[in-house]
Amino acid sequence: GDSVTQMEGPVTLSEEAFLTINCTYTATGYPSLFWYVQYPGEGLQLLLKATKADDKGSNKGFEATYRKETTSFHLEKGSVQVSDSAVYFCALSVDYGGSQGNLIFGKGTKLSVKP
Amino acid sequence: GAVVSQHPSWVICKSGTSVKIECRSLDFQATTMFWYRQFPKQSLMLMATSNEGSKATYEQGVEKDKFLINHASLTLSTLTVTSAHPEDSSFYICSASSALSLYRREQYFGPGTRLTVT
Numbered sequence A: 001g002d003s004v005t006q007m008e009g010p011v012t013l014s015e016e017a018f019l020t021i022n023c024t025y026t027a028t029g030y031p032s033l034f035w036y037v038q039y040p041g042e043g044l045q046l047l048l049k050a051t052k053a054d055d056k057g058s059n060k061g062f063e064a065t066y067r068k069e070t071t072s073f074h075l076e077k078g079s080v081q082v083s084d085s086a087v088y089f090c091a092l093s094v095d096y097g098g099s100q101g102n103l104i105f106g107k108g109t110k111l112s113v114k115p
Numbered sequence B: 001g002a003v004v005s006q007h008p009s010w011v012i013c014k015s016g017t018s019v020k021i022e023c024r025s026l027d028f029q030a031t032t033m034f035w036y037r038q039f040p041k042q043s044l045m046l047m048a049t050s051n052e053g054s055k056a057t058y059e060q061g062v063e064k065d066k067f068l069i070n071h072a073s074l075t076l077s078t079l080t081v082t083s084a085h086p087e088d089s090s091f092y093i094c095s096a097s098s099a100l101s102l103y104r105r106e107q108y109f110g111p112g113t114r115l116t117v118t
Helices: none
Strands: A003-006 A011-014 A019-021 A023-026 A031-038 A044-050 A056-059 A062-065 A075-077 A086-094 A109-114 B004-007 B010-013 B019-025 B032-038 B044-051 B067-073 B076-081 B090-097 B113-117
Touching: A003 A086, A011 A019, A019 A109, A023 A031, A023 A086, A031 A062, A044 A062, B004 B090, B010 B019, B019 B032, B019 B090, B019 B113, B032 B067, B032 B076, B044 B067, B076 B090
Parallel strands: A011 A109, B010 B113
Antiparallel strands: A003 A023, A019 A075, A031 A044, A031 A086, A044 A056, A056 A062, A062 A075, A086 A109, B004 B019, B019 B076, B032 B044, B032 B090, B067 B076, B090 B113
């Protein structure tokens, strides 16, 4: 079945460090890929997405490229800030007949950024 | 825009009692609402999908008689955990999406409800 595997945390970085959170997936169809972020005490928010191979999603300095050949969607940011401390979830959905399928989530990676 | 709220944010109940969790879309009409369960250090697991005015579709392994879902309007869905037991203690999260306009392909998430059954 469809699944998402992301690196386990927690990840602790110093401010301005480079961030990579790995995410790989398996899917029977043609998935759309997402990164969600959950700040403390808040709901999940869509951070970025990509709907087809080689698409790059980007938002707030974060980027992820949909790599079909490696079935990956790694999240990167060149210089993290304390305010980026949160839990990050990789997710996929497989569309069927034009309707969005259910979201399948990875386990989440907790990021802590120290000043 | 696209704000989803949940109430309560946390609840403690005694074993054997029932508890209701509300999920509201505050500024859009949610044609579909989803209920997830999240265990500590685990992923979100979809429990059920509900379309306004229809019966919910439950995922395999989720007891529909224990987790009652109602989606009576385009802005409100409720999850009732009946005869709760300590193993039902978890973090319950709802999300909402709309097929009516630009929110068509995206789910907007509520902040979650922490349920503790003693």
